[in-house]
Amino acid sequence: MNTHAPGTGTLAEQILRGVGGPKNIESLTHCATRLRFQLHDGSKADKAALDSLKGVMGTVPQSGDRFQIVIGGAVAGVYADIMALPAMKAGGTSRPRTDAEVKAAARARSRGRYAWLDNFFEYLSDSFRPLMGVLLGASLLIAATSVLEAFGYIDTRAADKSATWVFVDAMWRSVMFFLPLMVAYNAARKLRIDPWLGATVMAAVMTPNYLSMLGSASKVPGVSCVTNETLGAEQCTAKVFGLTMQLNDYGGQVFVPLVMVAVLALLYKGLQRVFPDNIQLVFVPFFSMLIMIPVTAFLIGPIGIWAGNGLGSGLAWLNGNAPIVFAIIIPLLYPFLVPLGLHWPLNALMLQNISTIGYDFIQGPMGAWNFACFGATAGVLLLSIRHREKEMRQTALGALAAGLLGGVSEPSLYGIHLRFKRIYPRMLVGCLVGGLIVGALGGVDAKVFAFTSVLTIPVFSPMGIYGIAVAAAFFTAMALVYFSDYLTPEQRAEVNAERDAAEAAARGGTAAAEHEPATTGVTAGDREPVAAGAATDDRVLAAVGATTAGASSGTGAGARSAGGSGAGAALELLAPVTGRAMSLDEVTDPVFASRALGEGVGIEPSDGRVVSPVGGELITVADTGHAFGIRTPGGVEVLVHIGIDTVRMAGKGFDVRVEAGRKVSAGDLLVEVDLDAVRAAKHPAVTLLTVTNTADLASVEPLAGRDVTAGTPVVTVRR
Structure with a gap:
């Protein structure tokens, strides 16, 4: 029996005793609804006592001495209370890491091939990210004055500006200086x-x-x-x-x-x-x-x-000797100069050109870079609207307004682009397209110094060439970012899962946000992944389940059979593999057994050919080939998962035959699996078939306890 069983005291103190005390905690973090403990000895956690606590919705013991406690929307406060306890600051083999430290360590495990490059971008991003509020505020002030200047109300460069406009300048220069x-x-x-x-x-x-x-x-x-x-x-x-x-x-x-x-x-x-x-x-x-x-x-x-x-000197020489090359290099070079502040001397060169030769040749091709930057931000904005990302939508909207109206790229760069490595390559394509157009059509000049915004397009000559170039740069970058995303598929699934859990918590954990029957006592938070980047199977499970849920524009609306429609119509899900069908209660994985990922069946396979159990769209195909998410035309969301913890095999023994986004029919081959390799790796080979939006449906009826062949009905879904 656990000697630290919960008793009297605050909820935080009772939870701490329930998991075996501070000396049993290796690390603690939390997600939208759950406390996530990494314990030294998982057997010391008193599950029954913790389940009985008022304020605890349930507990989920996991492999590897991991232990989760479902709190709900109040999880952040409970986490803070636990971390503030004196016992957490003394004793134990090591002081528990903070939430940020644990998540940072998890992110570090999923970094790219070149650690120095990840560190460099992270250093840049974290040096600027806290400044986003004041940068956006200053940028919008600049945008407002640019609008007034474009319509001739003020001249921001006049030597005899009034005290009013000198003071307005000070308002935004306080940030920039x-x-x-x-x-x-x-x-x-x-x-x-x-x-x-x-x-x-x-x-x-x-x-x-x-x-x-x-x-x-x-x-x-x-x-x-x-x-x-x-x-x-x-x-x-x-x-x-x-x-x-x-x-x-x-x-x-x-x-x-x-x-x-x-x-x-x-x-x-x-x-x-x-x-x-x-x-x-x-x-x-x-x-x-x-x-x-x-x-x-x-x-x-x-x-x-x-x-x-x-x-600046080198670019002046290049423009004089190879103007076409110059028009291409400028927009490709600026994305790397601006984050480091090395573009400022070029501004001096622009002003010098205007005062000595009467025009400037840098601002024209530079506009291709600026509008590619704004186009990438527009792509992020569209994705944030599509995926209901409130914080990113606000950031992208402010940055886009500052860019298009004020010609200021810093909010886009520091607030978005430097945070997500996938954006830069796509933005550079937009820069290249715009630069090519400027160079091929003879160049673009400007007779005054101006921020490259929508309002200053008439400043450039020929205006038509400049307009075509910046529009091409903008829409190229926007399309590339929107259609390929600024997140990897795994990151997108993870972000959507966290969003779904947060929305569920905000609604008080209503059934509409949950993907399991209410009787199981597990909320939508259980579909969230472990800390970002953790190479665990339940991370992939959550990602696949969340992707099908998040991608559906009409979740649960219209699960129908092939021959009928309307309320009560049944849809039969077929066995994805030949073998012995069993209840989820018999599955050794606690996530599936708890129905956290919906009702369904498990099949102990005798054949490695795994086929689609239903017709629909492949929303998710795990890189490792062990999990597939399918959404039917009627909105039923189905997960096919081969084996337990098979994500650890990193795709070895899995020959995937489909890709995400493809339409499949029932019986189409998804993957061929080397079952001997799975069992040799000491992973259960059971194949799971679940309906992840079970809570949105009238009933999901599994047909277990019998031998089945691939294509045999094993689950009946009714609305």
Whole structure:
């Protein structure tokens, strides 16, 4: 008997005792409805006592000492209460990881082939993601002023602007100018060092004291300035400690803080190893500032500026010698320059072109990049509407408005594109298409400097060529993102499962959101996957079940037989494989046995040919070939799952004959399975056939306890 059985105390305290106490917890996280424990010894969990607790809807023991407790919509609060208990901060073999840490570790297990590339994109994304609110706010302010300027109400570049419009400028420039400080803070947090230290180092080269040295009008002794003929910009240096320091305006730069913080993190953690704990608070920040501020001012900052200036000079040469190549390279290069802030010197080059030769040749092809970027965002917006993703819909809508009206790409980049690696390749195709059109049709020029938005299309000449190019870039990127998704099929299934569970929790766990009979006591949350990326079979089960549910536009509306329609019409599901049919109660997997994935049957196969049990559309085909989701024309959602934990075989022994999106008829071959290989891998070979939207139907009647051949009716579905 469990010596830590629940008794008196808060729900959090009783749950902690029920799972064997803090020393038995390896990790704890939660999803939309359930607490997910990884225990050292699963046998110490007192299932009966936990099931009896008020506030606990049920428990689900799993293999590998995993234990789930179904709470419902209040799960986040219960999780927070447990993590706040003093017992969770002391004792045990290790302190339980936070929810974010556990999920991050799970994501890390599912990364791509090149870990350094994943780390790089994650570093960029996490450095900018917290800034999305203020970036969107500033971008919409820019968009509003751009609209007024397009209709001739104001001139944002006039030397005699009124105090009103100077103040309006300050409202959005507060974000754009101080962006390096914000990025440095977030980047330092990402690398687990003092974030205020990162911001402080960056602030040293943005103070009024430092800025007072900039410009030929500076009265600070030791400052000298020259003009860069190519960029038409003034470059100043100062003698500091007898050394020459290049002076720069770092407002809006992001490359410099990103590099600086990466170097600072190495120094900071090295100093932590040098100084004892009791004096680190004083000496680690002190030496970090003493070293990194000069390194940033003398080395890292100028390198970032040199990189941008060199790029500007090189592009000017390229346009003069190979203009067609230039028109193609610009939109392909910008997606990599903008996230790092290396595009700012090109803005200076654009202004220089306008003042010296009367027009600029960069903004035209650059427009192809901007509109490809906005098109990719539009594709994400359409997908978020289709899949009912409220947060992404809001982000994409704001970013798209800022882009199309204000010509500002940062909200799209930092809020969406850098978070999802699948977007960039598709966006680049749009950039290429737009650049090709500009280059092939003779180029596009602009006589004024303008943000490349819908409102500024008349600025470009020839306007028709520019309009065709940016439209092609926009719709190419939008179509590619929309039709191929910015998530992998597995990620999409996982996100949809979490969405369904969240919606069910918001509705109070109503039957309409559940995919099992109400008598089982398991909510729609049980279709959610384990932490993202976990290579477990129930993750794939949840993904397949959720995909069929999420993809259906009329879930449960109209399950009909081939010869009838209307209420009460029956649909027969056929055995997908030859063998012995059994009740789900006999299946060893607790997820299927609990009907969490709906009512149905299990079949112990004698033949490896698995066929479709019904006609419909293949909504999901697992990469490993062990699971298939089918939706009938009448809205019945069927799952065929071969074996238990066979996802671990990674497709070995599974010869898949179909692909997702294909229409199938009853009896069509889905996969040929090497049953000997499955059993040799010590996995049960039982094939499961379930109706994942059972709760939406009048009845799902399994016919078990007999030998069947593939094509024999084994489940009757009625509305």
